Amino acid sequence: MGKKIAIYGAGTIGACQATLTSGNGYSTVVIGHSEEGLSRCRNTMLQNWNDLIAQKLATAANRRAAMDLVTITNDVSALRDCDIVFEAVSEDVNIKQRVYSIITEVCGRDIIVVSTTSSIDAAILAEKIENPARFLIAHPFQPVHMLPLVEVVRHTETSEETLNQVCTLLKDLNRQVVMLNRSVPGFLVNRFAQALFRESIYLIEQGITTAADIDRAIKYAVGMRYASIGLLEYYDAVGFELERAIALNVYPDLCDTKSIQKTTLVGIASGRTGQKAGQGLYDWSEKDEDDFRYRKQAPYFEGVRQWHMPE
Ligand SMILES: NC(=O)c1ccc[n+]([C@@H]2O[C@H](COP(=O)([O-])OP(=O)(O)OC[C@H]3O[C@@H](n4cnc5c(N)ncnc54)[C@H](O)[C@@H]3O)[C@@H](O)[C@H]2O)c1
Numbered sequence: 007m008g009k010k011i012a013i014y015g016a017g018t019i020g021a022c023q024a025t026l027t028s029g030n031g032y033s034t035v036v037i038g039h040s041e042e043g044l045s046r047c048r049n050t051m052l053q054n055w056n057d058l059i060a061q062k063l064a065t066a067a068n069r070r071a072a073m074d075l076v077t078i079t080n081d082v083s084a085l086r087d088c089d090i091v092f093e094a095v096s097e098d099v100n101i102k103q104r105v106y107s108i109i110t111e112v113c114g115r116d117i118i119v120v121s122t123t124s125s126i127d128a129a130i131l132a133e134k135i136e137n138p139a140r141f142l143i144a145h146p147f148q149p150v151h152m153l154p155l156v157e158v159v160r161h162t163e164t165s166e167e168t169l170n171q172v173c174t175l176l177k178d179l180n181r182q183v184v185m186l187n188r189s190v191p192g193f194l195v196n197r198f199a200q201a202l203f204r205e206s207i208y209l210i211e212q213g214i215t216t217a218a219d220i221d222r223a224i225k226y227a228v229g230m231r232y233a234s235i236g237l238l239e240y241y242d243a244v245g246f247e248l249e250r251a252i253a254l255n256v257y258p259d260l261c262d263t264k265s266i267q268k269t270t271l272v273g274i275a276s277g278r279t280g281q282k283a284g285q286g287l288y289d290w291s292e293k294d295e296d297d298f299r300y301r302k303q304a305p306y307f308e309g310v311r312q313w314h315m316p317e
Pocket residue numbers: 014015016017018019020037038039043093094095096097098101104105122123124125145146147148
């Protein structure tokens with residue numbers, strides 16, 4: 007500990023990353039770029055704490071102490087004495103490049119910059135920063151302050167020292183780190199997710215089943231099984247002979263389209279784009295938003311007991 011952490015970007019990821027770092031006793035600076043953004047960030051952080059307090063995982067004193075460790079500001083000079091900057095601005099290479107120039111200007115070229123990008127290649131981002139040896143990606147998952155996995159993606163010029171410092175910090179934050187030695191689109195988890203999304207939409211479009219039944223299958227088989235054993239432990243447990251027989255039957259029938267599917271295109275054209283629009287694969291007007299937020303966090307509550315919360 008003792009490090010001062012900065013998070014550049016006051017959106018969804020910035021607010022939750024700041025909840026995690028300050029909730030573990032780190033002084034944290036969040037850089038935004040609008041007044042509304044700053045108050046939205048503060049409100050998201052308070053909502054995160056209130057959810058933890060409602061579960062009796064934190065107290066009002068923890069919330070106050072953690073919020074006291076946080077500076078949320080539009081003033082980039084607040085970055086000056088930080089040791090490491092998590093970049094969490096919009097998923098746009100040009101915006102990220104502008105932000106890297108500002109960080110280097112304020113902090114010097116030895117500052118460690120960690121991008122939270124979901125999809126931009128590490129080599130592309132590394133080209134946009136003055137000192138690529140001090141740059142890598144650490145891709146988190148929502149809800150970022152609670153879900154433990156972080157995919158660390160290095161590129162050819164990332165120094166060992168940078169990698170070690172970032173991994174040490176992530177481990178101190180009780181993160182489970184997986185490492186990619188080079189960038190591939192979607193890293194690991196979004197590759198798995200896209201394969202499942204594509205197949206699920208295909209099955210619905212073929213009239214084979216419904217969104218609700220796909221989600222039941224995921225929750226009560228895939229989710230529950232792989233919560234306690236690994237996917238590849240399971241593969242070995244079944245054995246290669248049976249998996250070969252199943253693959254010979256299933257591979258030829260799997261969806262392999264390279265195009266965006268009709269359901270998604272029609273949804274976008276008609277404004278039925280998902281939860282925020284009230285309608286997507288589900289009718290969200292029929293769903294309870296608080297219950298969904300609770301269910302989204304529920305698997306991770308136990309992990310919060312390991313936080314080193316300030317008091
Ligand atoms: N939302 C997710 O599920 C998720 C998960 C993991 C990683 N990520 C990645 O995290 C990053 C941030 O995503 P998000 O979901 O928080 O987006 P967001 O839109 O909620 O937040 C991005 C923030 O960046 C700010 N911003 C834009 N230009 C800026 C600038 N020049 N200076 C300062 N701030 C600027 C925006 O105002 C906004 O507050 C992206 O790279 C995204 O791919 C997102």
